Amino acid sequence: MNNEEVLVAVGRKSVKVVVAGGFGTGKTTLVGSVSEIPPLTTEEVLTQASVGVDDLDGIEHKTTTTVALDFGRITINADIVLYIFGTPGQDRFWFMWDELAQGAIGAIVLVDTRRLDTSFPAIDYFERRQIPFVAAVNMFFGERLYSEDEIRAALKLSPAAPLVWFDARDRGSSKQALISLVQHAISQMPVSTRSSV
Amino acid sequence: MIRDTWYGDDEQEAGRFVPLYVLVNGRTRPQNASLDLATQVIAMPGDTRALEPEYEAILSRCWTWMSIAEIGAYLNYPLALTKLLVDVLLEQRLLSVGSPAEEPSVDRATLETILVRLESL
Numbered sequence: 001m002n003n004e005e006v007l008v009a010v011g012r013k014s015v016k017v018v019v020a021g022g023f024g025t026g027k028t029t030l031v032g033s034v035s036e037i038p039p040l041t042t043e044e045v046l047t048q049a050s051v052g053v054d055d056l057d058g059i060e061h062k063t064t065t066t067v068a069l070d071f072g073r074i075t076i077n078a079d080i081v082l083y084i085f086g087t088p089g090q091d092r093f094w095f096m097w098d099e100l101a102q103g104a105i106g107a108i109v110l111v112d113t114r115r116l117d118t119s120f121p122a123i124d125y126f127e128r129r130q131i132p133f134v135a136a137v138n139m140f141f142g143e144r145l146y147s148e149d150e151i152r153a154a155l156k157l158s159p160a161a162p163l164v165w166f167d168a169r170d171r172g173s174s175k176q177a178l179i180s181l182v183q184h185a186i187s188q189m190p191v192s193t194r195s196s197v
Numbered sequence: 198m199i200r201d202t203w204y205g206d207d208e209q210e211a212g213r214f215v216p217l218y219v220l221v222n223g224r225t226r227p228q229n230a231s232l233d234l235a236t237q238v239i240a241m242p243g244d245t246r247a248l249e250p251e252y253e254a255i256l257s258r259c260w261t262w263m264s265i266a267e268i269g270a271y272l273n274y275p276l277a278l279t280k281l282l283v284d285v286l287l288e289q290r291l292l293s294v295g296s297p298a299e300e301p302s303v304d305r306a307t308l309e310t311i312l313v314r315l316e317s318l
Contacts, residue, residue, distance in 0.1 A: 007241060009295050099233065186309065
């Protein structure tokens with residue numbers, strides 16, 4: 001059967017935002033703060049072979065790994081739903097990032113000032129692919145130990161990428177981080193974009 | 198019809214008797230390549246009598262628009278399998294699909310609509 005026969009409702013649309021950052025930086029907390037439903041977890045079951053092992057010795061002992069993705073949703077209007085996906089905590093599941101990032105509005109990269117290095121892989125990932133992102137410093141304990149300049153320098157953040165402070169536990173604050181991302185994504189669009197309709 | 202007696206322990210190991218790849222006729226990739234974990238689908242009226250319970254479970258979840266990720270989360274199916282099951286139901290026209298999330302990429306008007314909505318939250 002060919003694709004023309006599939007029933008398509010053109011107006012119905014999903015948009016995605018990716019929440020990235022190292023393990024324990026507050027991704028799931030952020031998703032839970034802004035989502036209109038309790039955060040959901042969906043799982044991908046992988047065989048070890050697809051995780052990219054170096055050799056095939058012991059393939060008879062092939063095991064499976066489960067990658068969990070936490071996500072939430074915000075209904076924008078009757079047609080559009082925004083899905084907010086947290087990336088898998090472990091860096092080795094990069095291939096999952098590709099599906100998450102494909103066509104996404106952009107990403108919020110969570111930054112923990114006590115462990116800045118955990119944010120490097122995510123920043124690098126989105127920079128390379130020219131996907132709009134904001135770096136969001138999660139103030140776990142209300143601390144603001146470093147200046148914006150210090151953090152930018154440490155993260156080697158390009159001047160174009162916004163850096164915001166927020167508290168992932170707070171809905172209003174998390175919402176502001178999301179708004180910063182959407183504003184940044186709009187600012188990154190070509191100026192002369194005309195509506196395609 | 199003569200049925201072989203099954204002495205294997207697949208059921209214990211895998212938790213179910215019919216292997217998942219049988220359920221989707223050995224399909225390993227969706228025919229509809231644009232299916233994304235955020236793609237939304239909705240149930241359409243049709244004859245569902247011949248369906249396996251896994252398909253029925255999806256249709257009863259999709260009385261309203263539902264993304265593939267949500268279906269997987271609610272029904273506890275792995276994402277790749279959810280995609281394949283949805284793909285089969287789309288071909289049978291028992292599901293209707295929204296625009297793919299990944300293309301065309303989000304336009305300015307949509308972003309502005311999202312911004313207004315977020316600010317009103």
